[in-house]
Amino acid sequence: MNVGYDAQRVTTADNIGISFRVAGLATRVTAAVIDGMILAVLLTALFLGAGALAAAIARGGSSQAQVNVGFLALLLGALMVIVVIAYFTLFPVASAGRTPGKSAMGIRVMRVDGTGAGLGDNFLRSLALVVDVLGTGPLLMFFHPQSRRLGDLVAGTVVVRERTPVTLAAAATAQPLYLRSPEPGPPLDGLGRLGERDFQALRAFLSRPGLAPPQRAALAGLMAAPLLDRMDLPPHAPERAWPPELLLERLYLQLLSRLGSP
């Protein structure tokens, strides 16, 4: 199941959805360029070796030697394609969906169902490279919502990003709250009528930076009115006379001490 652009949704065995971020055209082309440079070195070495061999064979000078050199050239031409296919098949199999280029860009191949791609999948992907380099690859990746080329389509794979911008430390750091005083104040009646959602809303309000003081006061007034109604306070309760910002602060602190202990 796909959800929107640039995401691949996978449902786990426990029926929990995980969405993977799909690698885009630019990232994948960069990875392909890195792989291409490595392949260029490999193929150059192959060429030099074959050239030395051909020179050794041709020293004979007979027509037999010419035929042999011709076959060597045939072998070399075919080996280039085989080396490229083998490179893009064996590296992902050996290192969990990553060629050196993909590894450098922090992306990897997986099946659309979220499992690792096997030997057959990677072979199909690499085989289709023969066609994809002709132009269908970049073109399809540009238009496909999950940036899949023909090789991905025929193998049932997708290339996803591994790196995430969020670390545990960042996720666990509480957003700073803008409080005037850490005092929770006198206990408020009707606190029991408020719940988790109100607490989250109060937290969101108090952590909001960049509000000009008059705006903050006005917003606090808008938020306080329905909360006071829900708390069912008598019309002349002193809390109604508090400045709304102070009321919200105290509500937050008191809810925190009630809900915060797990």
Add this chain to the structure above:
Amino acid sequence: MTLDSFIASRQGGWGELERGVSRLSRGRLRGVSAADVERFAVLYRHAASDLAVARRDFPDQPVTEYLNSLCGRAHLLLHRGSDARRPGVLRFFAIEAPRLFRASAGYYLASLACLLAGTLAGWLAYDLRPDLRSLLVPSSLFDQMARGAPDVSIPQPLLAAPSIFVHNMEVAALTFAAGLLIGIPTALLLFYNGWSLGTLGAAVHAGGYDYAFWSLIAAHGVLELSIIVIAGAAGLRLGDALLRPGLRSRADALASAGHDVLGLFLATVVLLVAAGCLEAFVSPSGLPGGAKIAIGLSVGAVFYGWLLLAGRARPAPPGLDLDAASQPATPI
């Protein structure tokens, strides 16, 4: 539970899972103790359930994004590709590959038709346009025929064999992969292969060297051309999946067709090694032409006998449907 208490109470497990993911990020669970793997799976399930809670309660908090990415990385480590459906090599060649061939028989015939159409067209082109003959057939062939027999230079077989079969594997791979462009380049490649054969055949026929020519290519040609035709059939199957996906999406139909024909392609392409050895060792050898033709025909008979006859289901004993019993249970 508030966001802070949620994170505080769970982050120990998340951190442990994250360290495990980083340690195993080469994608191998091999060399890790069974207890560790079990612990890893438990941590993963806890994190996944935390992700579900976080999606519901804190949809826009960074912790949800964090858990999503953590679970994604752990999921990929725990769920590798299903190796269960991959049969052993022996069973694959004895049973699966011939069945795959028979399942794609229609595509095989279409592929063969493309090749034969090319052969016929090449033959006719040579016969009907004498003015173009020098373009259709390399002139060296005429020189060789004038000297007595075509293609008499004998290469070193140990070099020729790998050159030939690696080259043919490339041709087969190209013919197969070209099917991804809705099959058209595959059909053209098959037609071109047939065309080369047709023009050459017509040329040697005109020169009266039929026996010398056909005995030269028969030993390896039957197997080699058959494998190219099968690679073409696999390619046409891909093209057909794109053109007529049926009730599935084109992507789904293509992926399913790709995995279906991959086995057939691999099983036959491996045999190009045998064809290459025949071409390098037998075809240029001094054996009499009749023997070469006999070798070619018997290799062809064994090849098609294998594809057509092997792996046929034996009639099941009455009242005992083993196939149905071994089917995995399907969710309702």
